[in-house]
Amino acid sequence: MASKPSLWPLTTLLHRRTVSTLSTATTYTPPPRIHFATRPNPTLPRRRIKVYPPPPGPLTTDPISALTTAQIKALDPSGSRAELFSRQNPQAIRPGDIVYVRRKNGEPFSGVLLNIRRRGIDTSILLRDHLTKLGVEMWLKVYSPIIDSINLVQRKEKMARRAKLYYMRKPAHDFGPVRGIVSDWVRKSYAAKKGSADKASQS
Amino acid sequence: MPPRISLAHYLRHLWRNPCPFQPTQPPDLANRCRSFTTTVPNAFGNRPKRISSSGSPELLEGSKAAALERKRLATRPGVLAIKKGMTAIYRPNGRRISCTVLQLERVQVTAVKTRQKHGYWAVQVGSGWRNSQNVTRPMLGHFEAGGVAPKEHLREFRVKDENGLMEPGTTFSADFFIEGQYVDVRANCKGHGFAGGMKRHGFAGQPASHGNSLSHRIMGSAGQSQGGGSRVLPGKRMPGRMGGHRVTRPHVQVMKIDKELGTILLFGPVPGPKGCTVAIQDTILGPPPAIPEATAAPGESAVAAA
Numbered sequence: 001m002a003s004k005p006s007l008w009p010l011t012t013l014l015h016r017r018t019v020s021t022l023s024t025a026t027t028y029t030p031p032p033r034i035h036f037a038t039r040p041n042p043t044l045p046r047r048r049i050k051v052y053p054p055p056p057g058p059l060t061t062d063p064i065s066a067l068t069t070a071q072i073k074a075l076d077p078s079g080s081r082a083e084l085f086s087r088q089n090p091q092a093i094r095p096g097d098i099v100y101v102r103r104k105n106g107e108p109f110s111g112v113l114l115n116i117r118r119r120g121i122d123t124s125i126l127l128r129d130h131l132t133k134l135g136v137e138m139w140l141k142v143y144s145p146i147i148d149s150i151n152l153v154q155r156k157e158k159m160a161r162r163a164k165l166y167y168m169r170k171p172a173h174d175f176g177p178v179r180g181i182v183s184d185w186v187r188k189s190y191a192a193k194k195g196s197a198d199k200a201s202q203s
Numbered sequence: 204m205p206p207r208i209s210l211a212h213y214l215r216h217l218w219r220n221p222c223p224f225q226p227t228q229p230p231d232l233a234n235r236c237r238s239f240t241t242t243v244p245n246a247f248g249n250r251p252k253r254i255s256s257s258g259s260p261e262l263l264e265g266s267k268a269a270a271l272e273r274k275r276l277a278t279r280p281g282v283l284a285i286k287k288g289m290t291a292i293y294r295p296n297g298r299r300i301s302c303t304v305l306q307l308e309r310v311q312v313t314a315v316k317t318r319q320k321h322g323y324w325a326v327q328v329g330s331g332w333r334n335s336q337n338v339t340r341p342m343l344g345h346f347e348a349g350g351v352a353p354k355e356h357l358r359e360f361r362v363k364d365e366n367g368l369m370e371p372g373t374t375f376s377a378d379f380f381i382e383g384q385y386v387d388v389r390a391n392c393k394g395h396g397f398a399g400g401m402k403r404h405g406f407a408g409q410p411a412s413h414g415n416s417l418s419h420r421i422m423g424s425a426g427q428s429q430g431g432g433s434r435v436l437p438g439k440r441m442p443g444r445m446g447g448h449r450v451t452r453p454h455v456q457v458m459k460i461d462k463e464l465g466t467i468l469l470f471g472p473v474p475g476p477k478g479c480t481v482a483i484q485d486t487i488l489g490p491p492p493a494i495p496e497a498t499a500a501p502g503e504s505a506v507a508a509a
Contacts, residue, residue, distance in 0.1 A: 031214065032214055032218055049343045050347050051352065051353065052346070052351055052352045054309055054332040054352035055309050057309055058465040059463060059464060063304055063465070064290055064304055066464055067290055067304065067464070068290065075293060121293075122290075141299065144293055145297055146296070
């Protein structure tokens with residue numbers, strides 16, 4: 001069975017004929033392409049942009065440490081206050097000791113040292129005492145100019161096995177009032193001072 | 204026959220001028236400055252101005268120029284600094300003052316905005332440093348024009364008039380401010396993400412026990428029923444994104460300045476986390492600070508350049 005002859009080749013002849021019937025005067029030319037951002041001469045190399053060097057940066061990226069050191073030096077020039085609470089000093093005041101703090105204005109405060117909070121210039125200590133059977137705690141800034149002196153009254157016999165002695169708030173471990181110990185110490189220290197002053201005046 | 208429209212002239216014009224979107228401008232450049240000026244003729248096009256002060260010998264209060272005169276703007280530009288943390292200052296009387304430490308890092312003037320060209324006076328300040336490999340070519344050209352290295356942060360500080368302009372390339376140091384003066388501080392506050400009602404708006408929540416089922420921190424009611432409009436009123440406070448937006452703390456005192464470290468100590472807290480960029484400028488809620496003559500910045504050269 002012979003297949004029906006296809007008309008496809010003939011139709012292509014038709015197409016070609018239609019193209020050739022157009023006159024060459026009106027041949028299709030695409031519109032010129034519009035370049036929106038073009039350089040005057042794309043073949044030339046691009047302009048070299050000058051990159052300036054940066055100015056010098058700050059001396060240190062941690063100014064707070066430098067500021068803290070400067071502030072402590074100004075408030076504690078001899079370094080005695082810092083040494084009182086230094087970790088390296090074996091004679092430093094430790095949690096559990098009884099501390100007597102004299103201020104420039106107001107009553108002195110004494111108590112058991114529960115906490116040394118080390119924060120640079122904001123280093124502070126927490127003292128706990130009993131005033132008229134009422135437990136009283138007080139935070140004192142170590143480097144504050146309002147603090148006249150911090151004195152160690154009595155050391156803890158054994159080293160406290162903790163850095164923060166909050167267990168002493170419980171009745172079982174509460175030290176109680178430190179008034180008696182502190183007044184003894186104050187009397188002795190005055191006597192010692194008076195004795196040394198007398199000796200100095202004598203000699 | 205329909206009229207023959209020739210596109211050849213237009214196409215030739217396009218071929219010569221690559222950007223067809225460049226509108227043909229009149230030679231008078233002053234008209235491009237569209238805001239604030241009633242001194243420029245035809246500033247508002249051909250529309251009649253509401254308050255015309257062109258005919259009056261004095262500046263009328265209702266005019267835009269008078270409003271610009273009244274506007275509270277700083278006379279000097281500001282500075283970009285990094286929030287480093289907080290510390291404290293002790294006064295001799297024992298008073299302790301909390302301060303925020305802000306540090307200047309390679310802060311320079313990168314560009315200047317003028318009224319003639321941009322319609323307002325401003326100084327663009329940049330801080331930090333960015334590797335030129337990571338900076339786009341347009342921005343590299345911008346920094347080259349200012350004569351500065353590529354900056355990490357850029358910000359404009361609007362000033363009152365041309366006396367506040369500074370030469371591009373001028374470096375800022377911490378002693379740009381005076382101890383005791385007042386400044387306005389602007390920064391993006393800490394972001395808290397999607398925050399609930401209790402955190403975001405201080406809602407009280409519901410009881411923790413007594414039969415409460417799964418509803419301890421929820422919003423509760425969102426409003427009334429039919430009587431309240433049968434809808435949730437617009438603006439009803441609800442959980443959502445909290446923080447991460449710009450916050451201004453006005454009239455903050457400068458407590459201490461350290462030129463070597465490049466630090467400024469400001470009274471109290473400052474918005475934003477540690478390491479964020481903070482914009483500091485003379486406060487507009489008070490008189491401008493009395494700057495010593497030696498540190499006054501010249502304005503004429505900057506105007507001539509721009």
